[in-house]
Amino acid sequence: MGGDFAPANEIAGAVEALRQAKNEFEVILVGKERDIRAELGKHETEGLAISVVNADDVITMDDSPTASVKQKRNSSLAVGIQLHKEGKAEAFASVGNTGAALSASTLILGRIKGVSRPTIATFFPSERGVGVLVDAGTNVDCRAQHLYEFAVMGSIYANRVLRYENPTVGLLNVGEEKTKGTVAVSEAHKLLESSSLNFIGNIEGRDILKGKAQVMVCDGFVGNVILKFGESVPSFLKAKLREYASGGLFRKLLIGAAQGSLRAALKDMDYEQYGGVPVLGVNGVSVVGHGSSSPKAIKNMILKAVEVAKTQLNTHIEQAIAEAAKAAPSDTSS
Amino acid sequence: MGGDFAPANEIAGAVEALRQAKNEFEVILVGKERDIRAELGKHETEGLAISVVNADDVITMDDSPTASVKQKRNSSLAVGIQLHKEGKAEAFASVGNTGAALSASTLILGRIKGVSRPTIATFFPSERGVGVLVDAGTNVDCRAQHLYEFAVMGSIYANRVLRYENPTVGLLNVGEEKTKGTVAVSEAHKLLESSSLNFIGNIEGRDILKGKAQVMVCDGFVGNVILKFGESVPSFLKAKLREYASGGLFRKLLIGAAQGSLRAALKDMDYEQYGGVPVLGVNGVSVVGHGSSSPKAIKNMILKAVEVAKTQLNTHIEQAIAEAAKAAPSDTSS
Numbered sequence: 067m068g069g070d071f072a073p074a075n076e077i078a079g080a081v082e083a084l085r086q087a088k089n090e091f092e093v094i095l096v097g098k099e100r101d102i103r104a105e106l107g108k109h110e111t112e113g114l115a116i117s118v119v120n121a122d123d124v125i126t127m128d129d130s131p132t133a134s135v136k137q138k139r140n141s142s143l144a145v146g147i148q149l150h151k152e153g154k155a156e157a158f159a160s161v162g163n164t165g166a167a168l169s170a171s172t173l174i175l176g177r178i179k180g181v182s183r184p185t186i187a188t189f190f191p192s193e194r195g196v197g198v199l200v201d202a203g204t205n206v207d208c209r210a211q212h213l214y215e216f217a218v219m220g221s222i223y224a225n226r227v228l229r230y231e232n233p234t235v236g237l238l239n240v241g242e243e244k245t246k247g248t249v250a251v252s253e254a255h256k257l258l259e260s261s262s263l264n265f266i267g268n269i270e271g272r273d274i275l276k277g278k279a280q281v282m283v284c285d286g287f288v289g290n291v292i293l294k295f296g297e298s299v300p301s302f303l304k305a306k307l308r309e310y311a312s313g314g315l316f317r318k319l320l321i322g323a324a325q326g327s328l329r330a331a332l333k334d335m336d337y338e339q340y341g342g343v344p345v346l347g348v349n350g351v352s353v354v355g356h357g358s359s360s361p362k363a364i365k366n367m368i369l370k371a372v373e374v375a376k377t378q379l380n381t382h383i384e385q386a387i388a389e390a391a392k393a394a395p396s397d398t399s400s
Numbered sequence: 401m402g403g404d405f406a407p408a409n410e411i412a413g414a415v416e417a418l419r420q421a422k423n424e425f426e427v428i429l430v431g432k433e434r435d436i437r438a439e440l441g442k443h444e445t446e447g448l449a450i451s452v453v454n455a456d457d458v459i460t461m462d463d464s465p466t467a468s469v470k471q472k473r474n475s476s477l478a479v480g481i482q483l484h485k486e487g488k489a490e491a492f493a494s495v496g497n498t499g500a501a502l503s504a505s506t507l508i509l510g511r512i513k514g515v516s517r518p519t520i521a522t523f524f525p526s527e528r529g530v531g532v533l534v535d536a537g538t539n540v541d542c543r544a545q546h547l548y549e550f551a552v553m554g555s556i557y558a559n560r561v562l563r564y565e566n567p568t569v570g571l572l573n574v575g576e577e578k579t580k581g582t583v584a585v586s587e588a589h590k591l592l593e594s595s596s597l598n599f600i601g602n603i604e605g606r607d608i609l610k611g612k613a614q615v616m617v618c619d620g621f622v623g624n625v626i627l628k629f630g631e632s633v634p635s636f637l638k639a640k641l642r643e644y645a646s647g648g649l650f651r652k653l654l655i656g657a658a659q660g661s662l663r664a665a666l667k668d669m670d671y672e673q674y675g676g677v678p679v680l681g682v683n684g685v686s687v688v689g690h691g692s693s694s695p696k697a698i699k700n701m702i703l704k705a706v707e708v709a710k711t712q713l714n715t716h717i718e719q720a721i722a723e724a725a726k727a728a729p730s731d732t733s734s
Contacts, residue, residue, distance in 0.1 A: 271628030294605030306665035
């Protein structure tokens with residue numbers, strides 16, 4: 067219920083996901099039952115495995131993440147995650163307040179053993195395929211140990227879900243030398259260097275779209291700024307093209323002819339195809355999407371949640387974190 | 401001498417600058433005199449106001465900024481800034497090791513009274529014109545007071561050099577609410593709010609290219625990552641277009657037609673037109689350019705240095721910093 071177009075886009079996306087996957091899973095829609103049933107009535111749902119669970123509260127984009135989860139115990143977010151916790155659902159997916167989704171996932175599902183801070187990863191397009199960037203904006207202030215754990219979790223995700231063999235890990239920094247950056251980042255460099263991860267060293271802002279590393283590690287402040295900056299590039303280019311086109315009919319014609327290729331070039335920068343991003347480090351599968359997700363983005367998010375649920379991601383994360391704790395020198399800065 | 405193509409591009413740029421400005425200023429070339437004279441011989445310099453001052457050392461991109469400035473006292477960087485310090489030049493411009501240029505400028509020229517940390521600003525294109533982002537990568541770890549002073553200096557620059565009337569100032573953060581972000585950033589929000597700057601509140605990554613604020617404030621870690629990310633967007637798009645074009649002849653033709661418009665759209669993302677970025681907070685005019693600057697970029701950097709020298713920027717910065725210190729509550733976190 068927390069999305070900008072709830073419950074319309076959520077329901078349209080769920081219906082599409084079930085059709086595309088030929089009912090190989092079930093969808094439980096959680097939220098204001100009356101609204102949901104009314105919206106479902108607009109779709110052809112005969113034969114689709116959809117059920118509804120009522121939840122009267124809604125956590126909005128303006129709610130404080132932690133407070134709202136504690137106060138609105140009957141929110142669609144809390145009730146949905148609780149269903150997953152109780153084993154009545156094998157995965158949870160939501161769009162809307164990302165901070166609240168992380169808080170509720172952490173509070174209700176609990177942290178994976180050994181994980182200091184659950185996090186949310188995001189995807190970046192690159193010249194060499196999709197990369198995972200973690201943290202995408204949830205932990206703005208990070209110590210070296212947190213960054214190190216993000217690297218471990220991001221690697222497991224890249225390996226298990228994106229199927230990258232021994233994924234490369236880069237630490238986002240202001241230069242290549244290992245002493246660069248803040249204390250936390252240069253300490254994290256040491257931890258990563260002596261780990262069993264496929265650490266390729268520091269990467270810089272220019273390396274993200276180049277695809278220099280398959281897993282990119284940074285704190286949530288940097289991750290959030292870079293993610294939102296990246297998302298704004300297509301509309302900036304469109305504005306500049308409009309400006310150019312206003313210079314005459316011939317230019318307009320050229321741009322008309324160019325649109326298909328431009329759309330193709332920008333396609334990889336469109337978050338819709340990625341659908342949702344994973345909460346990492348909690349005992350469960352929780353996938354989060356953009357508040358303004360289209361039905362297509364929601365369909366992709368649901369399919370992604372199903373895919374993650376099949377991978378036993380968390381068992382692998384727990385093992386990797388335990389091994390990392392054994393192998394690496396302890397982080398003195400934490 | 402510190403640029404990737406020194407001294408060829410530096411000299412070609414200086415010659416072009418003098419021609420374009422019809423000799424309204426003089427250029428002193430500082431570096432290995434023999435190399436410079438040999439390179440000058442390749443140009444038609446009759447009647448151009450060019451002189452040469454010898455300096456035998458070179459600070460390279462790999463040198464440590466602070467150490468190299470202290471050890472290589474006869475570097476082109478140190479000798480050039482010293483000429484400015486002694487009043488033999490009214491401005492200094494260089495390309496190459498940006499950290500060393502900041503260090504040498506700070507060490508030799510000294511800080512403006514009241515400025516805690518000199519900084520380097522950079523320019524960002526936007527849908528509404530060019531914006532100033534400060535810090536561009538020099539101070540990776542900042543307290544609230546530093547961010548506040550960056551805002552003051554960036555505002556004066558935007559007003560005096562870019563000629564923005566009462567420029568808008570935004571604090572780069574992970575959300576709009578004033579409590580968002582790290583402790584330093586939320587403290588800086590308080591300082592900015594009670595200042596006399598035209599503070600519009602927090603801005604997010606997506607607001608940079610939108611041009612929501614004319615002056616954007618962040619620490620050097622975030623600034624560096626976002627700057628380098630932005631610079632990499634054009635080559636990413638070109639790679640994606642090549643990928644698309646490889647799909648057939650018709651696509652190739654379409655892309656041929658699209659190239660002019662794309663080039664126009666990306667033009668504003670090309671650092672060459674900005675030429676150089678200013679060191680702010682030192683007692684002098686020091687402008688820094690990309691190590692790989694073309695002659696055109698160097699020409700623009702020299703013209704910018706001349707322009708800044710005419711504005712009495714530093715007198716205005718000193719006044720503004722003094723007023724800010726009087727007006728604002730002191731920063732408890734520093």
